[in-house]
Amino acid sequence: MNNLRDKTVGWDWLTILIVSALILMGITNIYSAAYNPERPFLFDLKTMYGKQIMWIGVGLFLGIVISLIDAEYIRKLTPIAFVTVIILLVLVLFTKPINGARSWLGVGPFGVQPSEFSKFTTALMLAYLFSQDRGKIITKKSLFLALGVVFMTMLLILIQNDTGTFLVFTAFFFVMYREGITFDPIILFFSNRILGMRFKQTWVGIHFIPVLFIVISFSIVTLYLTDSKHTFSFLPGYDVPGWILILSVITLILTIAFFLNQNFSSQRSKGKLRSVILIVYFVSIGLVGVVSYTYLNVLQSHQKDRIDLWLGKIQDKDGKDYNRNRALAAVGSGGFSGVGYHDAILSSPRSQHVPESETDFIFSVYSEEWGFLGSATLVALFTILMIRIVVIAERQKSRFARVYANAVAMIIFYHFSINIGMNIGIIPVIGIPLPFFSYGGSSMMSFLIMILILLKLDSQRKEVLA
Amino acid sequence: MNLEARRLVFILLFLFVGVVFTARLFYMQVVDDKWIERAGEVAKRKITIKPPRGILYDRNRKKIVANKTYYNLMFVEDDIEDFDTVAFSKLIGMSVDSIHLRFEEIRKNLDRKTKSKATGNDTIVNDYRTYMPNAFLSELSADEISRIAMDLPDFKGFYEEPMSMRDYPYNSGANIFGYLNEISGEELNKDRQFYNVGDFIGRSGLEKYYEHELRGKKGTKVILASARGKLVDNFADGKLDTNAQQGPPLHLGIDIDLQAYGEELMKYKLGSAVAIEPSTGEILAMVSAPSYDPNRMVGTRNIRSNYMKLYKDTLKPFYPRPLAAEYPPGSIFKVIQALVCLEEGVIEEDATFPCTKSWVGCHNHPTANSVSKAIQFSCNPYFYYAVKKLIQQGKYESNFKDAAVGLELWEKYMHSFGLGQKPETDIYGLRSGVIPNVDFYDHWYGKLRWAFSTIRSNSIGQGEVKLTPLQMANLAAIVANDGYYYEPHLVKSIGDQGPAEKYKVKKHTMVDPKHYGVAKEGMRAAVNDPYGTARRARINGITVAGKTGTAQNPHGEDHSVFMAFAPYDNPKIAIAVFVENAGFGGTWAAPIASLMMEKYLTGEISDTLKEQRILDKRFTHINE
Incomplete structure (x- = not known):
C-alpha cells in the first residue's frame, strides 16, 4: 500500500484547470452559437447545447471509468482498443455517405464517428509498440510496425473521404521524431542499393520534421505557381507556365551549386556533395511533379477550389468561398472586445450568415462575440495546454506514457492550428473540429477520454510501465 | 544525440503558431476595417420607406x-x-386554375435579362425568391380587402399590406393634376437613388411638375438581415434609421368649385376656359374639354382598363388644350392692337375710320x-386702317422696308404681352403660340416682297397669329390690371413657402397704363351698351368688361372666343373661353365666361335659363 502511494503522485491540476476552462467556454459558446429561443433551457436534450452537455457527461464517465484502470492495464488493453476501432473503421465503409463522407456509425440520431476515436487508439498503439523496445533506440521492427499501424488507419480514413482527420494522422511523425526514429534505413536502401552511392547516414532520415517544413513551404510555392502564366519582356509572345519557371529556377540554383562545388569544395567532400546536389535536384523535380499532378488531377474539385481560394488565386466570396468569407467577416468584425455574448451579428443562429457555425466554424462565433481579447485568451489557453502536455510527456519515466502524451499534444495542436487557422484565413478550409468547442459527440468524447488517459498515465509517471 | 532537446521543437512550434494566430487576430479584428465593412455588406439591409405623396389644396383650403x-x-x-386552394379560390373569387396561373405569372414577372459575364450572351435570370414577399393581388380597395381579411388568418403565408394611392374627391381637374403611373426604365435610370421598380411617378400635370416636392x-x-434575407433585428437599435417625410402640401390658386363648374359647362364641347x-x-380655373374623371387613372388596375380608351378617344381628352392648343384669337386681339396703336401714337383716342368693308368684311353697326367704340362694335375695317398706320409708319420710302420695320416693332409689343413665347406657368405641355415676325414672312414671301396688305388679316386676329387659351386669359388680366401681369401659375405656395420668386415679378407691357382706360371702356360697352357684341355676358349687379371673337376656321364652323374681366372697377377675375366650332363668340363663349365669373364672384347663378341653355348644348357626343 505504502509503495503504491509513493508512486501515485496525483493529477496534473494545471491541465485539469485548462481543460475544464475550455469545456466551460465551449458550452457557453455553443449556448450562443446554437441558441434556440424556443428552448432556452441549457440542459434541453433537443438542443445542441443540451446534447453537447450530455456528451461531456458520457465522455467524462467513460474517461473516469478508464482512468480507474491501472496504467499498466491500460497499456495492456491497448491492442484490443486499437483493433476494435479498426474494425469500426472498416464497418463504417459499408454505410451510406453523409455529406460525401462515410464517417458515421450508429442507429438513428445517435451515431459515432470511429475516426475520432481512432486518433487516441492509434496514439496508444504507437506508444504500445515503441514501449516494447527496451533500449534507447527504436528497433526497425517497431518502426515498421508503427508505420504499418499509422498508414493502415490513414488509409481507412482516406477511403472514408475524411481528408481532415487523414491529415491529423501526420501528427504521429512528430512523435516519431521525438523518439529519435530515423528513416535512414529506407533512404539508404534507395541511395546505396539502387543508386549505388555510399552514404553511411543521411541528415534527412533523422531530421525529417525540418524536412517536412521545407517540403510544405516548397509545395505551397509550387501550388501557387504551377498553373500560372508568366510573360517576360525578353520572351515576347510566350506565356511561360509556372511549373517551367519553378523547374528553371531549381535548375539554375543547383547548376550554380554544382559548379561552385566543382571549383571550391575540398577533394574529399566533392564527390559526396555532387551526389547530394543531384539527388536534391531530382527529388525537387519529382516533388514539383507530384504536387502539381496531385493538385491539378487528383484533388477533388472542391479541394482544389479551397486551395485556390486560400491562395487568393480565385475570388468568389458569395459562391465557393461563401462559408470561409462569412466566417472571416464574423471573426474580423469582432473588434477588440467583441460584439458581446449572444449578440453576434453575422454568426448568430438567427442570422445564419456563417454556415457550420456550430462545428467547423465555431471559432467565428466565439471570436465575433468575445473579440480579440477573448480570441487571444483562447489561443493562449490552447498554447499553454499543449506546452503543458509536452512538459508532462517529458517527465514520464516510461516510453509508453511519453509517446502517448506527445501524441496527444500533437493531435490537439493539429486540431487547434488547422481549425483556428482556417477560421482566420491562414490555412485552407479543412473540416476538423476545434477540441472542446465544436459541437459533436464523438469529438468531445474522444478528446475527454484522450485527456483523462493522459492524466491517469501521468499520475503514475514514476512507475516504469512494461 | 540529445533527444530531450527535441521537445523544444514542439514547444517552439506551439509558441510560433500561438504568436502568429494572435498577431493575425489582432490584425483582422483591431487593425483592419475590411472585415467590418464586409460584415456590413453581408448582413446590413436598407429598407426604404416611402411616404405618402404631398396633398393638394385649392385656394379655399379644400383638399x-x-x-x-x-x-x-x-x-x-x-x-x-x-x-387549401379551393377555399382560397372561394375567398378571393378566383378559379383554382387562375390561382395557379397567378403564381406562375408572379414568378415570370421577375425574369430579368442580363448579359452573361462569361459568354456575353443575353440570359434570363429569375429574381423570384421563395422567402421574399410578393403581391398576390394588389391595389385592393378597403371594401375588397374587408371581404377577405376575416378569413385570411386561415391561410398561412398570406397577409395584407396597406399602400397609399391618389384620390380625387372632386372628380375634376384631371388636366391640371395629371396622373401617376409605374416608373419607366428610363425614368428609373435617371434617379436610382430614390426610385425602385414598380414605384409610381408623376406622368403629367402638376404630379409631374412637382414630382420632386x-x-x-x-x-x-x-x-440586420439573415442569410435568407429575412429581417432579424433592427441594426444598431435603429440609430441609423431615418424617418420618411411626406412631401409638403401644395396650395393651388385653383378654385375647385369654379373648376368643376367650368368643366360642367364645357361638357359636350371642345375647347378651354x-x-x-x-x-x-x-x-x-383651367378647363380643358373634353376631360375625364381623374379617379379613372389611379393605380395600375384602373390605368390598365382606361388608359387606352382615353388615349384612343378621337376627342383627345389627354390633350391639354388650355396650354397647348394654338388658335387664331379672332377679334379679342383688336383690344391689343388698339393699345399698341395708341402707344405708338399712330391713332388718337377719338380716331375715326369708315366701316368700308372693302379690304375686310364687317357687320352693320x-x-x-x-x-x-371700335372695340365695342368690333369694327373690322377700323382696325385694318389703324394697324396699317402702325405697320406702315411711312418712315421709309419702300413700302416693303417700311412694313418690315413696322412689324419688327409690333413683334416687340406682342412679346411684352407674353405672346409668341411660352409662359412660365408651373406645368408641362405649354406652347408659345405664334407671333409672325419679319423672318416668318421673309421665309414665305421673300425678303422685301411683302407689305401690310399681305399680312392684314393679323390686324383683326386672323391670319398667322395664334394664341393659346392661357395667353388669351392673360390678355384679359393685363387689360384688367392696366398693363401688367404676373406669370400665370397654378401653385401659389409649396407648404408655407409662399409663391415662387418668378411669380412675384410684375411684368409691364410696353403700352403705357394711361391707354388702358380706352380699351377697358370699349370692353365694358361691348357687354353693357347697345350694339355691343357681348351682351350675353352681362351679370346682374356686376359690371363685366369683355370682348368677343370669332376665329375663322377654314376647316369648319368658326370658333367661338371670349375674353373678359369683372368686376369692372376692381377686377377679381379675368377669363378667356374658347369653344371650338361653335360660331360667333357672343353666342357660346361669352355666356360660359359670364356664368363662370358669376359663380366665382357670387357663388351662385342668377340666370338659370342662361345656364340651362349652355348645359343643354352639345357640340360633341361623348360616351361616358
Whole structure:
C-alpha cells in the first residue's frame, strides 16, 4: 500500500484547470452559437447545447471509468482498443455517405464517428509498440510496425473521404521524431542499393520534421505557381507556365551549386556533395511533379477550389468561398472586445450568415462575440495546454506514457492550428473540429477520454510501465 | 544525440503558431476595417420607406388631391402551409386554375435579362425568391380587402399590406393634376437613388411638375438581415434609421368649385376656359374639354382598363388644350392692337375710320368714332386702317422696308404681352403660340416682297397669329390690371413657402397704363351698351368688361372666343373661353365666361335659363 502511494503522485491540476476552462467556454459558446429561443433551457436534450452537455457527461464517465484502470492495464488493453476501432473503421465503409463522407456509425440520431476515436487508439498503439523496445533506440521492427499501424488507419480514413482527420494522422511523425526514429534505413536502401552511392547516414532520415517544413513551404510555392502564366519582356509572345519557371529556377540554383562545388569544395567532400546536389535536384523535380499532378488531377474539385481560394488565386466570396468569407467577416468584425455574448451579428443562429457555425466554424462565433481579447485568451489557453502536455510527456519515466502524451499534444495542436487557422484565413478550409468547442459527440468524447488517459498515465509517471 | 532537446521543437512550434494566430487576430479584428465593412455588406439591409405623396389644396383650403389607403394581398411562399386552394379560390373569387396561373405569372414577372459575364450572351435570370414577399393581388380597395381579411388568418403565408394611392374627391381637374403611373426604365435610370421598380411617378400635370416636392423624403430603416434575407433585428437599435417625410402640401390658386363648374359647362364641347386672378396671376380655373374623371387613372388596375380608351378617344381628352392648343384669337386681339396703336401714337383716342368693308368684311353697326367704340362694335375695317398706320409708319420710302420695320416693332409689343413665347406657368405641355415676325414672312414671301396688305388679316386676329387659351386669359388680366401681369401659375405656395420668386415679378407691357382706360371702356360697352357684341355676358349687379371673337376656321364652323374681366372697377377675375366650332363668340363663349365669373364672384347663378341653355348644348357626343 505504502509503495503504491509513493508512486501515485496525483493529477496534473494545471491541465485539469485548462481543460475544464475550455469545456466551460465551449458550452457557453455553443449556448450562443446554437441558441434556440424556443428552448432556452441549457440542459434541453433537443438542443445542441443540451446534447453537447450530455456528451461531456458520457465522455467524462467513460474517461473516469478508464482512468480507474491501472496504467499498466491500460497499456495492456491497448491492442484490443486499437483493433476494435479498426474494425469500426472498416464497418463504417459499408454505410451510406453523409455529406460525401462515410464517417458515421450508429442507429438513428445517435451515431459515432470511429475516426475520432481512432486518433487516441492509434496514439496508444504507437506508444504500445515503441514501449516494447527496451533500449534507447527504436528497433526497425517497431518502426515498421508503427508505420504499418499509422498508414493502415490513414488509409481507412482516406477511403472514408475524411481528408481532415487523414491529415491529423501526420501528427504521429512528430512523435516519431521525438523518439529519435530515423528513416535512414529506407533512404539508404534507395541511395546505396539502387543508386549505388555510399552514404553511411543521411541528415534527412533523422531530421525529417525540418524536412517536412521545407517540403510544405516548397509545395505551397509550387501550388501557387504551377498553373500560372508568366510573360517576360525578353520572351515576347510566350506565356511561360509556372511549373517551367519553378523547374528553371531549381535548375539554375543547383547548376550554380554544382559548379561552385566543382571549383571550391575540398577533394574529399566533392564527390559526396555532387551526389547530394543531384539527388536534391531530382527529388525537387519529382516533388514539383507530384504536387502539381496531385493538385491539378487528383484533388477533388472542391479541394482544389479551397486551395485556390486560400491562395487568393480565385475570388468568389458569395459562391465557393461563401462559408470561409462569412466566417472571416464574423471573426474580423469582432473588434477588440467583441460584439458581446449572444449578440453576434453575422454568426448568430438567427442570422445564419456563417454556415457550420456550430462545428467547423465555431471559432467565428466565439471570436465575433468575445473579440480579440477573448480570441487571444483562447489561443493562449490552447498554447499553454499543449506546452503543458509536452512538459508532462517529458517527465514520464516510461516510453509508453511519453509517446502517448506527445501524441496527444500533437493531435490537439493539429486540431487547434488547422481549425483556428482556417477560421482566420491562414490555412485552407479543412473540416476538423476545434477540441472542446465544436459541437459533436464523438469529438468531445474522444478528446475527454484522450485527456483523462493522459492524466491517469501521468499520475503514475514514476512507475516504469512494461 | 540529445533527444530531450527535441521537445523544444514542439514547444517552439506551439509558441510560433500561438504568436502568429494572435498577431493575425489582432490584425483582422483591431487593425483592419475590411472585415467590418464586409460584415456590413453581408448582413446590413436598407429598407426604404416611402411616404405618402404631398396633398393638394385649392385656394379655399379644400383638399382636392388626397391619398387613399389600398391593400396588397401579400404572400411568402416559404411560409405557406397546408394551402387549401379551393377555399382560397372561394375567398378571393378566383378559379383554382387562375390561382395557379397567378403564381406562375408572379414568378415570370421577375425574369430579368442580363448579359452573361462569361459568354456575353443575353440570359434570363429569375429574381423570384421563395422567402421574399410578393403581391398576390394588389391595389385592393378597403371594401375588397374587408371581404377577405376575416378569413385570411386561415391561410398561412398570406397577409395584407396597406399602400397609399391618389384620390380625387372632386372628380375634376384631371388636366391640371395629371396622373401617376409605374416608373419607366428610363425614368428609373435617371434617379436610382430614390426610385425602385414598380414605384409610381408623376406622368403629367402638376404630379409631374412637382414630382420632386410631392414625393417627399424617403426614410430608411437599417435592419440586420439573415442569410435568407429575412429581417432579424433592427441594426444598431435603429440609430441609423431615418424617418420618411411626406412631401409638403401644395396650395393651388385653383378654385375647385369654379373648376368643376367650368368643366360642367364645357361638357359636350371642345375647347378651354381659363380664369386668372389679375392681381396675382393665380390660375383660378383651367378647363380643358373634353376631360375625364381623374379617379379613372389611379393605380395600375384602373390605368390598365382606361388608359387606352382615353388615349384612343378621337376627342383627345389627354390633350391639354388650355396650354397647348394654338388658335387664331379672332377679334379679342383688336383690344391689343388698339393699345399698341395708341402707344405708338399712330391713332388718337377719338380716331375715326369708315366701316368700308372693302379690304375686310364687317357687320352693320353705327360708325365707330373712337377707339372704345371700335372695340365695342368690333369694327373690322377700323382696325385694318389703324394697324396699317402702325405697320406702315411711312418712315421709309419702300413700302416693303417700311412694313418690315413696322412689324419688327409690333413683334416687340406682342412679346411684352407674353405672346409668341411660352409662359412660365408651373406645368408641362405649354406652347408659345405664334407671333409672325419679319423672318416668318421673309421665309414665305421673300425678303422685301411683302407689305401690310399681305399680312392684314393679323390686324383683326386672323391670319398667322395664334394664341393659346392661357395667353388669351392673360390678355384679359393685363387689360384688367392696366398693363401688367404676373406669370400665370397654378401653385401659389409649396407648404408655407409662399409663391415662387418668378411669380412675384410684375411684368409691364410696353403700352403705357394711361391707354388702358380706352380699351377697358370699349370692353365694358361691348357687354353693357347697345350694339355691343357681348351682351350675353352681362351679370346682374356686376359690371363685366369683355370682348368677343370669332376665329375663322377654314376647316369648319368658326370658333367661338371670349375674353373678359369683372368686376369692372376692381377686377377679381379675368377669363378667356374658347369653344371650338361653335360660331360667333357672343353666342357660346361669352355666356360660359359670364356664368363662370358669376359663380366665382357670387357663388351662385342668377340666370338659370342662361345656364340651362349652355348645359343643354352639345357640340360633341361623348360616351361616358
